[in-house]
Amino acid sequence: GAVVSQHPSRVICKSGTSVKIECRSLDFQATTMFWYRQFPKQSLMLMATSNEGSKATYEQGVEKDKFLINHASLTLSTLTVTSAHPEDSSFYICSASAFLAGSYNEQFFGPGTRLTVL
Amino acid sequence: AQTVTQSQPEMSVQEAETVTLSCTYDTSENNYYLFWYKQPPSRQMILVIRQEAYKQQNATENRFSVNFQKAAKSFSLKISDSQLGDTAMYFCAFMKTSYDKVIFGPGTSLSVIP
Numbered sequence: 001g002a003v004v005s006q007h008p009s010r011v012i013c014k015s016g017t018s019v020k021i022e023c024r025s026l027d028f029q030a031t032t033m034f035w036y037r038q039f040p041k042q043s044l045m046l047m048a049t050s051n052e053g054s055k056a057t058y059e060q061g062v063e064k065d066k067f068l069i070n071h072a073s074l075t076l077s078t079l080t081v082t083s084a085h086p087e088d089s090s091f092y093i094c095s096a097s098a099f100l101a102g103s104y105n106e107q108f109f110g111p112g113t114r115l116t117v118l
Numbered sequence: 119a120q121t122v123t124q125s126q127p128e129m130s131v132q133e134a135e136t137v138t139l140s141c142t143y144d145t146s147e148n149n150y151y152l153f154w155y156k157q158p159p160s161r162q163m164i165l166v167i168r169q170e171a172y173k174q175q176n177a178t179e180n181r182f183s184v185n186f187q188k189a190a191k192s193f194s195l196k197i198s199d200s201q202l203g204d205t206a207m208y209f210c211a212f213m214k215t216s217y218d219k220v221i222f223g224p225g226t227s228l229s230v231i232p
Contacts (some may be wrong), residue, residue, distance in 0.1 A: 010230070011165075031217070032217065035221060038161075041223045041227075042224070043209060043223065043224050044163075044209070044222045045222075045224050046219050046221075047221055048218075052162075093161075093162060093163065095163075095220075097217070099216070104151060104170070104216035105216045105217055106165075108218055109162065109163035111160070111161070111162050112161050112162070
């Protein structure tokens with residue numbers, strides 16, 4: 001149980017185009033979803049937190065007009081990178097949070113999406 | 119603001135030996151959660167072990183155990199009987215409350231040598 005999927009796993013796009021990445025919780029409903037960015041050999045940096053039906057909360061320094069997050073349901077969140085540029089090339093990871101058992105909301109991570117902007 | 123520090127960017131250990139990864143954190147909270155995550159070459163994040171700050175007993179999961187020193191704000195991970203499959207990046211992480219975001223440390227790259 002507690003599986004999170006991401007689609008696509010890899011995407012290559014041209015500079016100036018927009019790319020949408022989907023994050024789905026397959027067998028549970030997620031109260032909150034998180035989007036992270038990871039550059040090579042670096043840690044995960046939180047970009048934004050999203051709750052179903054409300055606007056995402058972006059971390060300082062993250063352009064909300066460039067990284068559009070939509071959390072339409074308790075099982076789906078999408079990240080759209082608008083007008084992508086080569087510097088947006090990175091590994092994007094989502095996580096879904098749910099109180100399944102135990103004493104806290106555990107986060108379950110998706111497998112990540114590698115974005116390459118040419 | 120909470121911060122997580124891992125002072126060992128890279129470590130190596132012989133197969134079957136024991137290795138300890140260090141982590142310190144900074145917070146003014148009294149109750150919180152600490153985690154160790156493993157990220158193998160596949161890049162899938164895997165939860166290794168978690169510790170709730172209000173619990174004094176150190177968490178243990180099979181070959182993985184932690185040394186949680188709350189006063190010192192230290193949270194080290196010990197891997198016993200290291201296996202080749204333990205080769206990965208290891209991230210120490212902090213979560214303030216059950217509904218909060220997770221803050222990751224910079225990571226330690228662990229190589230298990232046959």
